[in-house]
Structures are given as structure tokens and as C-alpha cells.
Amino acid sequence: MRTFWLPVLGLSLIALGWIGCGSAAFAQTADATEKEIERYRAMISDPMANPAFLNVDRGEALWSLARGTKNVSLQTCDLGEGAGKIDGAYAKLPRYFKDADRVMDLEQRLLWCMEAVQGFDTKDIIKRRFSGPGVVSDMEDLVAYIAQKSSGAKFAVTHSHPKEQEVYAVGEAMFYRRSAVMDFSCATCHSEDGKRIRLQGLPNLTKPGKAVQETMGSWPTYRVSQSQMRTMQHRLWDCYRQMRMPIPDYASDGITALTLYLTKNAEGGEILVPSIKR
Amino acid sequence: MMTKLLQLLTALLSFATLLAPPTLAQSPAKVSPDLVEAYVKGTWKTPAEGWQARIDQDDTQRACSLSRNQPAKAEFDKILAREKAAVVFPADGVVLGKWQDGEKVAQIGTGGQFTDSPTGPRGGNCYACHQMALTELSYGTLGPSLQEYGKIRKYSGDDAKAAYAKIYNAQSVLPCSNMPRFGHNKFLSEQQMKDVTAYLFDPESPVNKK
Numbered sequence: 472m473r474t475f476w477l478p479v480l481g482l483s484l485i486a487l488g489w490i491g492c493g494s495a496a497f498a499q500t501a502d503a504t505e506k507e508i509e510r511y512r513a514m515i516s517d518p519m520a521n522p523a524f525l526n527v528d529r530g531e532a533l534w535s536l537a538r539g540t541k542n543v544s545l546q547t548c549d550l551g552e553g554a555g556k557i558d559g560a561y562a563k564l565p566r567y568f569k570d571a572d573r574v575m576d577l578e579q580r581l582l583w584c585m586e587a588v589q590g591f592d593t594k595d596i597i598k599r600r601f602s603g604p605g606v607v608s609d610m611e612d613l614v615a616y617i618a619q620k621s622s623g624a625k626f627a628v629t630h631s632h633p634k635e636q637e638v639y640a641v642g643e644a645m646f647y648r649r650s651a652v653m654d655f656s657c658a659t660c661h662s663e664d665g666k667r668i669r670l671q672g673l674p675n676l677t678k679p680g681k682a683v684q685e686t687m688g689s690w691p692t693y694r695v696s697q698s699q700m701r702t703m704q705h706r707l708w709d710c711y712r713q714m715r716m717p718i719p720d721y722a723s724d725g726i727t728a729l730t731l732y733l734t735k736n737a738e739g740g741e742i743l744v745p746s747i748k749r
Numbered sequence: 750m751m752t753k754l755l756q757l758l759t760a761l762l763s764f765a766t767l768l769a770p771p772t773l774a775q776s777p778a779k780v781s782p783d784l785v786e787a788y789v790k791g792t793w794k795t796p797a798e799g800w801q802a803r804i805d806q807d808d809t810q811r812a813c814s815l816s817r818n819q820p821a822k823a824e825f826d827k828i829l830a831r832e833k834a835a836v837v838f839p840a841d842g843v844v845l846g847k848w849q850d851g852e853k854v855a856q857i858g859t860g861g862q863f864t865d866s867p868t869g870p871r872g873g874n875c876y877a878c879h880q881m882a883l884t885e886l887s888y889g890t891l892g893p894s895l896q897e898y899g900k901i902r903k904y905s906g907d908d909a910k911a912a913y914a915k916i917y918n919a920q921s922v923l924p925c926s927n928m929p930r931f932g933h934n935k936f937l938s939e940q941q942m943k944d945v946t947a948y949l950f951d952p953e954s955p956v957n958k959k
Binding site: 637640641643644645647648649650651652653654655656658659660663665666667668669670671673712713715716717718719720723724725726728 | 779780782784785788789791792793794796797800801803804805806810813814817818858861862863864876877878887888889890891927929930934935936
């Protein structure tokens with residue numbers, strides 16, 4: 472019921488996916504598909520139309536599921552707004568947590584809570600960090616649920632603790648750090664307005680404004696080309712892949728630094744998630 | 750005439766954006782490069798065998814990163830001299846291969862990603878950043894248009910050699926260019942670079958023919 476129209480969109484988007492391999496014939500298709508995507512974007516807040524709401528539902532169940540050696544749920548996990556408070560929490564992450572003495576993004580914080588609150592071994596959870604055929608990701612589900620509780624809120628990271636300021640600065644430096652066989656940094660593709668790679672528009676993420684706000688405000692997202700709900704961890708995994716870098720460690724401090732840099736730049740931007748996109 | 754004018758204008762415009770300093774959000778926050786490198790280390794704790802070199806920076810990558818691709822004059826000159834000295838031309842001096850194979854080099858965007866097979870197709874992905882053949886509508890805009898590149902240069906042998914050097918090492922011409930150093934980083938083979946140079950310089954190539 473929820474997904475009845477998706478095969479149609481899926482097909483045209485699979486065609487779009489091949490643009491990376493390049494052929495003139497795809498240009499028109501891409502244009503039409505872009506319009507189509509716009510139309511579907513309007514449906515993102517409709518739980519009947521966006522498959523990511525399945526993740527939201529599963530995440531809600533996981534949040535209240537007792538497990539781990541302590542056999543408790545995550546409901547006492549403090550995401551920064553107080554134990555068990557989820558509403559609006561995502562809009563202020565990444566942030567500094569005193570108990571861990573670290574700046575953490577949502578995924579790092581959830582892993583921390585699983586270990587500290589639940590006494591839960593996260594090895595298998597981390598192994599399943601990204602969903603795929605036959606693989607369900609607890610992390611993607613939990614992020615979908617928690618981020619959705621900030622839908623409609625505006626990004627407002629605190630940025631007052633010295634560690635937060637330090638991590639932001641590190642993230643900014645990493646954004647400009649060039650390496651690997653293509654000499655790429657994030658800035659190669661995301662530091663100018665109105666640029667594109669092949670036909671894909673590239674948001675300028677280096678200055679506050681609409682581009683970075685709309686970008687950050689639309690993650691987590693259901694990626695039609697992958698038929699999965701994805702989080703920012705996966706997006707940055709994908710960009711480092713294009714940069715010819717090795718696989719970055721999941722929930723590592725460098726990824727959090729980049730995420731804080733981007734989220735701070737997106738300050739004031741409205742969160743509308745889970746969204747749906749290519 | 751009108752199109753010539755337009756071309757000139759777009760060329761001038763893209764030149765202007767190249768020279769304009771990028772607009773920064775706020776002046777960069779101060780952070781020690783050592784701290785940044787510690788974070789980098791923590792993000793790739795145990796890279797797959799043979800991949801550590803992808804993380805480590807050479808002197809040029811480091812200088813461009815720290816200056817956000819705006820090296821001061823002295824640094825600029827240093828990079829230019831170093832990268833220029835590192836260009837290796839084909840032993841026989843022939844920089845033109847087969848344009849038909851060069852088209853594949855320009856089109857293929859895979860190779861070297863952690864999801865790619867080491868033996869799979871590998872290309873320069875020139876179309877990610879450049880307009881080339883008029884018939885190819887799926888092109889990116891990170892670099893200037895290279896449409897009619899050889900034709901405009903009257904198929905000059907010296908210009909072809911300069912283009913080969915540009916492809917081999919973009920920074921031997923412009924320090925901290927966003928364009929990859931395809932030969933320097935051993936990403937493309939000599940043959941691939943000759944072929945893509947031919948794609949730009951062969952009168953029969955769709956880059957030069959309408």
C-alpha cells in the first residue's frame with residue numbers, strides 16, 4: 472500500500488543512475504526525471520508515500536526494546552536534551568556530551584548509549600551499519616525515528632563548548648584537505664555556487680545559506696537509486712568513495728567533525744525528514 | 750560571429766571566476782594541522798592493505814589544503830617549479846594517440862574507488878568537469894569548456910604537447926588547480942593520456958567536428 476507507486480519511480484531513476492557512465496541520450500531523460508523527483512519531493516512528508524517511514528516505525532520499536540546485559544531500552548538515553556527526550560534533539564547534534572567528554576553525532580551517541588546504558592555489544596550493529604539486500608540496519612532505523620522527531624525544527628547546534636568549537640574547526644580543515652590519486656577535497660566539488668558534475672547539481676556547502684540548509688535538512692533520506700534509507704554517515708562514505716579514499720571508519724570523530732561543520736553552516740535551516748531523493 | 754562573441758564572453762567569464770578568490774563562510778577558525786591529522790588518523794584507523802598512501806598527503810596537496818587552494822606567491826612558485834620538473838613526456842616525444850580510445854578515457858568515471866574492481870574500467874572522467882564534444886550533453890561545469898580545443902589552437906604540435914603536460918600534471922601549469930594530476934598520481938597510463946590528448950587535438954575527433 473505504502474509503496475505502490477515506487478516501482479515506476481524506481482525504474483526511471485535506475486535509468487538516471489547510469490548518467491554517470493555518460494551518453495547524450497540520457498540528458499533529456501534526466502531533465503524529465505529531475506521534474507519527476509520534484510513532484511515526489513512534495514510527497515516526502517506523506518507516510519503513505521515515503522518508504523523511509525517503515526524505518527521510522529522500526530526505529531520507534533527499537534528505541535523502546537529492552538536488550539543488552541542490562542536488559543533495558545534506550546528510553547533513558549540522553550541525546551543532549553535530557554534522558555529519553557527525543558523531540559528536537561537531532562536539530563542540536565552533533566554536540567558535546569559531558570558524560571563521554573566528547574562531541575558526538577547522533578550515531579556515535581546511540582552507540583555510546585547502547586554500550587553504557589544497555590550493556591549491549593555493538594559489534595554486530597556496526598557490521599550492519601548500512602542496509603542492503605537482506606541486511607536491515609538498526610542504526611538507520613533509529614536515526615530515521617529520532618531525526619523525524621525534529622522534522623519541522625530548525626538546525627541550532629550549540630557551538631558554545633570549546634570542544635565543539637575545536638571540532639568544528641577540524642571539520643572545516645578536513646573539508647579542504649586534499650589527498651589520494653585524484654587530489655580531491657570536499658571543496659573540489661562543494662565550494663562554488665551553481666556547479667555540477669555531469670548533470671548532478673553540487674551544493675555549495677562552505678557558506679551559510681539555502682544550499683547547505685536544504686542539503687542538511689533533507690538527511691536522513693530515502694535514496695531511490697539504492698532503495699534504502701540513508702544517513703549522513705552513508706553520504707560521506709559515498710563522497711569519500713568518489714574521492715578515491717579508503718573506507719572511512721563508521722562513527723569516527725572525523726566524520727562527526729565534518730558533520731558538525733556542515734550542520735553549523737546549515738544553522739536556521741528547516742529539517743524535513745525523512746526526505747526522498749535520487 | 751555572434752556565437753564567436755558568445756564563446757569569447759563565456760571564456761572570459763570562466764577565466765574571471767578562476768581568478769576570483771573563493772568566498773569563505775567566515776575566516777577559517779584556527780586549528781593546528783597536527784590536530785587535524787590526528788583526526789584523519791582516527792577516521793582511517795586500519796585502511797586496507799596498500800591504501801595508506803591515499804590518506805597521506807604529498808607536499809603539494811598539503812600546501813594547497815592549508816592555503817585553501819590560494820597559495821601565497823612564494824608557495825605558488827615553489828609548487829609550480831616542483832610539479833613542472835615532475836612531468837614525464839613519452840620517450841619518443843609523440844603525445845597523440847587514438848582519439849576513439851581517448852573518448853573512452855574522457856567518458857569513463859570509474860576506477861580506483863573502494864567499490865571498484867582493480868581490473869575494472871578506469872578513466873579520467875573528464876566529462877565530470879568539462880564540456881568536450883558538442884554532441885555530449887551530460888557534462889559537468891567544474892572546469893572550462895574544451896569544445897573545439899584543438900581546432901581553436903590550429904592543431905599546433907606545441908599546444909598538443911602543452912595539453913599533454915596539463916593532463917599529466919595540471920599543477921605544473923596552475924598550482925592548486927582543482928584538476929587531478931593524472932600522470933603524476935599514476936592514475937592514467939601514458940597511452941590513455943596520449944589517447945585523450947588526441948581526443949582534444951585530432952581534427953576528426955567530435956571535440957573539433959560539428
